[in-house]
Amino acid sequence: MxxxxxxxxxxxxxxxxxxxxxxxxxxxxxxxxxxxxxxxxxxxxxxxxxxxxxxxxxxxxxxxxxRINTVIDSDRVLVMDAGVAVEVDAPYVLLKNNDGAFRKMVEALGQQEYDRLYLKAKAKFERSTFCEK
Incomplete structure (x- = not known):
């Protein structure tokens, strides 16, 4: 066509x-x-x-x-708020920050989706070459 x-x-x-x-x-x-x-x-x-x-x-x-699902298994995520960088790190690391902007965005999706995305981010982090073994 x-x-x-x-x-x-x-x-x-x-x-x-x-x-x-x-x-x-x-x-x-x-x-x-x-x-x-x-x-x-x-x-x-x-x-x-x-x-x-x-x-x-x-x-x-x-x-x-x-869409958070789009970047949850990225090596790094840069979170922007009103044109300002507020966080940058591996998604799993960002999710471990209780007061972090990224974590709050993921929590806003509900507990079931948070749990699913957390496990996906954790699995990627554990496979990552950036992870110290």
Missing amino acids: PVLAHGQNFSTGLRQILCLSRAILRKNRIIILDEATANVDLRSDELIQRTIREKFANSTVLTVAH
Whole structure:
């Protein structure tokens, strides 16, 4: 199917997937994703995030996201508030800070979701090369 100028014949979500596909084919070493999955459903978000982790495992990926699930297994998270950096560290480390902004955002999702995300962050941290063993 032909792609019209600026992908006008595709939905926003499909345009995002096309951009990601182009980055995969180009084998970019630095990827900047700004709300890359904001216009897709949660199932597609998970598929896209898995693809990003697999295809860009040897690349630097900078992700701007509001969905915490999107960044919970990142190496580092930078939490911004009104344009000011308030925290930066591994998600697991940030979750261990009882008064931290990141922890409060995750807690606001409810106990069940907090527990799920905490375990995911902990597993990533324990696998991480940044973790002292």
